[in-house]
Amino acid sequence: MPIPWTAVLFLAFLYLAYNALPTLLAPLLTPLRRLPGPSSPNWFWGHLREFRGDAGTLAQSWIAKYGHVLRFKLILNLDRLLTTDTKALNHILTHSADYQKPAQTRVALSGIFGEGLLFAEGGNAVLNILRDLWQSSISRHGGAATQVDILAGLNQMTLDVIGLAGFGYDFDALNPSGEMNPLRSALNEILNPAAQSSPLVLIQTFIPFFRRIPTERRKKIEAARKSMLQIGAELLAKKRTALLAASESKEQGVISEDNVDVSGRDLLTLLIKANIAKDLPESQRLSDDEVIAQIPTFFVAGHETTASAVTWCLFALSVDVNIQHKLREELRAVETETPSMDELMALPYLDCVLRETLRLYPPVAYTARQAMKDDLIPLNKPYTDTHGEVQDAIRIRAGDQIMICIAAINQMKEIWGDDADEFKPERWYNPPAGASSIPGVWGNVLSFLGGPRACIGYRFSLVEFKALMFTLLRAFEFDLAVPKEDVTKRSLIVTKPVIKSLGENGNQMPMFVRPARR
Known part of the structure; x- marks a missing residue:
């Protein structure tokens, strides 16, 4: 017998209620x-829209008002823990099995990157291409200062670098013709700014039933x-065939028939x-699917973050031309145009500028963790709850979520002093003692996180940053093409600049670029 439509609706209601009940x-x-x-400013969004702006400044304003342990609201008015207590953060980051990426974050990111490492519980030549492109643009304008979008150029350049260093693949992103190869076209679609979350996308993230509804964005x-x-x-397949052939024939170098360099040191080849x-146990070998799953993650994480960091560094240097001049003088004292890694690491002021950039402008402003069990999070100092009771630990329930605001930790006046929100590379000649309490994997900042789930590519990122600054600062002077007050931040995975007066034009950093004067 046919089932009455009222019964169908009732069953659908029960199914939705069952899925939504834990959240409600x-x-x-x-x-x-x-x-x-x-x-909460909004019953549905909570503070999400505010957090996607300048998350560090927002979090600091809350901390100043409510203390170092607080809660705020996100989607559907769900509570999130926010704390700048370094002992609590150390506990959360080092107990990675007990505090994992939230299920909603996994769903959202896996739809973009697939399930790569994010979910597992020729460089100098490219730099010179970007330099030469900007020099060519300046020449076409008679040697005068030329306005360029720094962010766009750096995104293209770092994409080429990670393509070559990671997979021996040339995106040709800096091709002046603007033509895109298939892989770059696919990546551009994944990173399209139109990915800003709609209510339906967010509901799909929280309630599995709604993920069955196809959207145009999901299809693309x-x-x-x-x-x-x-x-x-x-x-x-191409690289493995060449490597196996070389291994069997004891050949070295290039396998001409496949045109694959088996001596390459890109990530995929290694x-x-x-x-x-032959000495690797079968149980430790990765399947083809496991290897391929890492590709979207490395392409996205390997170029977006560095491009953002260098963009913000050039912004800071354009605001304070004295720092820009001091750094350029140090870089010009190096006798070669293609310094080794050791030579780059031996430049003290460049190192200070790098550290200050990643402190004040971390590419990823915040991340989230979810408690997998009930726990008591220890604290350096107690707080007073809303019942007026003093607590020396944070009681948390399995399923509760924590927002780790990297930007706020890096700018704590309690650690860095009253000038914590100012760009001062010299502070790194004698960093404050309190900075050692920040549980970061590098540099007494939280920009690469800490614990077992810290960024595995941070060393590559540091070298790439220094090489970029070395090439660009020796060749050019940079000046903002808009008032500095017109520049603000937008955080969608990576924190990028937005020009308030040109907000509809998306992420950008317009600057005047001119040949560096001797």
Whole structure:
């Protein structure tokens, strides 16, 4: 007999209620409800829209008002813990099995990157291409200062670098013709600014049932990911065939018939070499799918973050031309145009500028963790809850989520002093003692996080940053093309600049570039 439509609707209601009930009951059950914090500005969005602006400044304003342990609201008014207590942060980051990426974050990111490392519980030549392109543009304008979008150029350049260093693949992103190869086209679709979350996308993230509803954005991302993974599979097969042939024939160098350099040191080549090693136990070998799954993650994480960091560094140097001049003088004292890694690491003021940039402008402003079990998070100093009771630990329930605001930790006046929000590279000649309490994997800042889940590519990022600054500062002087007050931040995975008066034009950093004067 046919089932009455009312029964169908009732069953659908029960299914939705079953999926939504944990989310709806969470505010009533979490001990975070006893923490002080700001009231929600919107029943659905909570503070999400505010957090996607200048997250560090927002968090600091809350901390100044409510203390170093507080709660705020995100989607559907769900509570989130926010703390700048370094002992608490150390506990959360070092107990990575107990504090994992939230399920919603996994769903959102896996739809873009796939399930690569984010979910597992020729460089100098390219730099010179960017330099030469800007020099060519200046020449076409008779040697005068030329306005360029620094962010766009750096995004293209760092994409070429990670393509070559990671996979021996040339995106040709700096091609003046503007033509895109298939892999770059796929990546551009994945990183399209139109990915800003809509209410439906966010509901799909929280309630699995709604993920069955197809959206145009999901279709485009899925098509782009398939294209990227297909190209990755072709790269993998080609390199592995050449490496196996070289291993069997004891040959070295280039296998001419495949045109693959088996002596290459890109990540994919090294990974395949390790994977086919005869002394590697079968249980430790990665499958083709596991290798290919890393490709979107490395392409995105490997170029977006560095491009953002260098962009913000050039912004800071354009605001304070004395710092820019001092750094350029140090770089020009190096006798070669192609310094080694050791030579770059031996430049003290460049190192100070790098550290100050990553302190004040971390490419990723915040990240999230979810408690996998009930826990007591220890604190350096107690706080007073909304019942007036003094607490020396944070009580947290399994499922509760924590926002780790990297930008706020890096700018704590309690650690860095009253000038914490100013760009002062010289502070790194004698950093404050309190900075050692920040549980970061590098440099007494939290920009690369800490603990077992810290950024695995931070060393590559540091060298790339220094090489970029070396090449660009020796060749050019940089001046902002807009008032500095017109520049603000937008955080969508990576923190990028937005010009307030040109907000509809997306992320950009317009600057005047001119040849550096001797």
